[in-house]
Amino acid sequence: MKRSSRRIIAAWVALPVAVVLAACSAPGADSGGSKKSTEPTSVSKDVAKAGKVTLREWDQEVRGGQNAEMTRLNKEFMKKYPNVTIKRTSKSFSDLKTTLKLSLSGNHPPDVVEVNQGYPDMVSFVHAGMLMNLDKYAKAYDWKSRYSPALLDLNRVNNSATKFGEGHLYGVSQMGEFIGIYYNQKKLKSLGIKPPKNWSQFEQSLAKIKKAGQLPIQFGNLDKYPAIHTIGLIQAQNQPTKQIRSLVYGGGDTKWTSPGFEKSAKTLQQWTKKGYFPSGPNGIGYDDAAKQFSHGQGAYLITGTWEAADIKKPMGNSLRMMLPPAPAGQQQATTGGESLALSITQKSKHPNVAAAYINFLTSKHAAKVMADTGNLPAVPGATSPKSKYAVDKDMFRDWKKINSVDGLVPYLDYSSPTFYDTITAALQELIGGSLSPKQFADKLQSDVNKFHSQQ
Amino acid sequence: MSLTEKGEAGPGRSARPGGSARRRRPWHVYRRAPGEPRTVGYLYILPALAVFVVFIVLPLLQSVRYSLYDWDGLSPARWAGADNYVALLTDPDLRGAFVHALILLLFYAALPVLIGLLLAATMSRIRVRGLTFFRTVLFLPQVLAMVVVAVAWRWVYAPSGVVNQVLGLIGLGSKGQPWLGNPDLALPAIGIAGTWVGFGLCMVLFMAGVQSIPRELYEAARLDGAGAVREFFAVTLPALRPQIAVATTLTIVAGLRNFDLIYLTTSGGPGNSTSVPAYEVYHRAFELSQVGSAATVGVGLTVVVFVLTAVVSRLVEGKQ
Secondary structure, X not given: OHXXXXXXXXXXXXXXXXXXXXXXXXXXXXXXXXXXXXXXXXXXXXXXXXXXXXXXXXXXXXXXXXXXXXXXXXXXXXXXXXXXXXXXXXXXXXXXXHHXXXXXXXXXXXXXXXXXXXXXXXXXXXXXXXXXXXXXXXXXXXXXXXXXXXXXXXXXXXXXXXXXXXOEEOOEEOEEEEEEEEEEHHHHHHOOOOOOOOHHHXXXXXXXXXXXXXXXXXXXXXXXXXHHHHHXXXXXXXXXXXXXXXXXXXXXXXXXXXXXXXXXXXXXHHHHHOOOOOOOHHHOOHHHHHHHHHOOOOOEEEEEHHHHHHHHHHHHHHEEEEOOOOOOOOOOOEEEEEXXXXXXXXXXXXXXXXXXXXXXXXXXXXXXXXXXXXXXXXXXXXXXXXXXXXXXXXXXXXXXHHHHOOOEXXXXXXXXOOHHHHHHHXXXXXXXXXXXXXXHHHHHHHHHHHHHHHO | OHHHHHHHHOHHHOOOOOHHXXXXXXXXXXXXXXXXXXXXXXXXXXXXXXXXXXXXXXXXXXXXXXXXXXXXXOOOOEEOOOHHHHHHHHOHHHHHHHHHHHHHHHHHHHHHHHHHHHXXXXXXXXXXXXXHHHHHHHHHHHHOOHHHHHHHHHHHHOOXXXXXXXXXXXXXXXXXXXXXXXXXXXXXXXXXXXXXXXXXXXXXXXXXXXXXXXXXXXHHHHHOOOOHHHHHHHHHHXXXXXXXXXXXXXXXXXXXXXXXXXXXXXXXXXXOOOXXXXXHHHHXXXXXXXXXXXXXHHHHHHHHHHHHHHHHHHHHHOOO
16 A cells, blocks of 8 residues: 555656656746837827727826826727727736736737836846837837937837847836925025025035934935935936936946945935934835925925825925036936836737827827826926926926936936845945945946846 | 556555456455555545645746746746855855844744743733733734734834834933844844734643643642742643644744745845845845746745754654
8 A cells, every 4th residue: 555655646746747847948938929029010090990909008007196197098098089998907016017027928918018117127028029119109109209318218228138228119108207305495494594506505504404403304215215316316416417327228438436426425325424314214214204204304305206296285385396406507417217118018919009099198188187187297398287286386397497408317226137126225234334435336336247247 | 547547557456456346345345454545535635636736836846947047037048057056055145034034033933932931831820810801912913914013013113113212211212223224133123023923823822732731730740849930841841842843833934934024124124134035035036037046045945944844843842
């Protein structure tokens, strides 16, 4: 009996081993279908003639205003083209990020998807041949005149999918975003400080606020990523935008160890030492910091335009926003970009309809809908919203301004597939004082070196 | 089913009646002791076995296979051989994650078992009014979802949180700090949250064990003049051996697969001071697109779990 039961157990173990071994081609070899991202075969702008079409679309616009905007535009598109049905799936950013890869490598991916920019997502999808080259649609719909070059470049990947920021267009984005300096107008006024006009005035105001016994900048970095925005904004004042872009997109001569970046790291560390941030920012959550700011703790808050919706209600018109004041004589610059790119999947059966839909979602009319629902459209020419909050008008004004001077630099974490991981951990150590600015810069450079040596 | 046919055709069956003879004979003619398993029994467990193979054995083998590749989850993978395993042993970040997990075991397994024992010994000896209430309260953390636990402890440890407030009230305000933001203190801070979650389960297990100890043993011990401490070491502790084995195994496994608490409180930070293998598996597979490396960490973690649980059952349960 014993021997036979052993055989049966052996058979049960052998079976799965056999199955696994039988599928012994390298993982990923059979997924993805055609291995190259290609252009659509025929471009047509005629949606009505496409017959009955169901477009499946995945996005991450789950928050209040964003969801309202998408729902409304989808409804309008289906009304305009009764032959098209849009099936929308909306997930939070991190849920979309984790599930999109699986869905794209399957046989029936959605037609239109929102893809995060940079090496980890967009470039690797293009490399695996999962996204469609949209150059022809960009020409047909004249997307070039709709966006500033910096915004289109964010959605470009080169031919061999080894570099982003140049090459073919793989998507366009609906909304804009940038890192600005929110300030508590009432507080600054009570301290006798006028909104600074240049960088040194800004730094002087920090010292003055501290001297008055108040907290200059509210900041929490427990979630690891917020410091990317802070250092990015400082870096934009220390280095020419061209250099920063070449750092992030890769391939240029500039190194992370260059004096401009090291100086930025030094500034960030000094601000911590001088007590310009709350003590122990690595132990304070991002949301908690924003909440503290909205309750009057801190004169400035350095973060993105997306935060306005949450803090404008408790603060009313004492909440204002400005672009970082550039050093005297320099052009203004800040970290920023656009929301995830709307892309068409390579396996979509209706690329023409999908392109028309994307065009609709990013049109002037859509921009108006976005503004009405409390969002910042990527299209710089959008009219300012009729909002009762001063900060909304500030944002619109600054977005227009920063695009007109071509002052947007990309988020630093796009630089390599592992860069987010490296920079967030290193920033916590820099702020905590266990890394010197030089060691910090070295760490980032070695991450990038490793990535480029594997390419 | 080919398995039973195979089994019957095997040499081990030659002395037994063949299939056709079996049908003619009544059951009591079988030369098999009553209760001894029959081949047909495997048919009954077949569905469960199939589920086990499809959902556990296959994915496990698949993970082992992935761990031998360098794969981003999308493009064709590159054969990496033992590279990922070499990295597991040499990469300080990865090794660090395993060291953190072992340190956390002090808080996730050792402390809860000790506190559980202490509470069980106390509660079984002292009659307190409303004992059930206290027991329920102490067990409560075990029932809470980890997400809730994580969010609550983030507040507790915040610079303006309860811990720092209490320190301020008792005049130790200068010792207050951002607990989760300090690289030296973040790991023990998370550990304490883990202890808080785990000790209730141990206590309940041990209380159940204590109740099954014959009263006579305690009476005999007391007649011999044993005090509370002596009684605990002479009677309670030896009798609780099986429960201690169960509690230690459960808490060790829970501690090693600890992901949610780390993910939601510090995401491995500050720096990498609180990263653990279970978090690295998720982080590498889904955030860094290093499926091969993630699978390797997973395999490494499985091995550690196997070894530790085997050691525990040897040590606590004894050889059987």
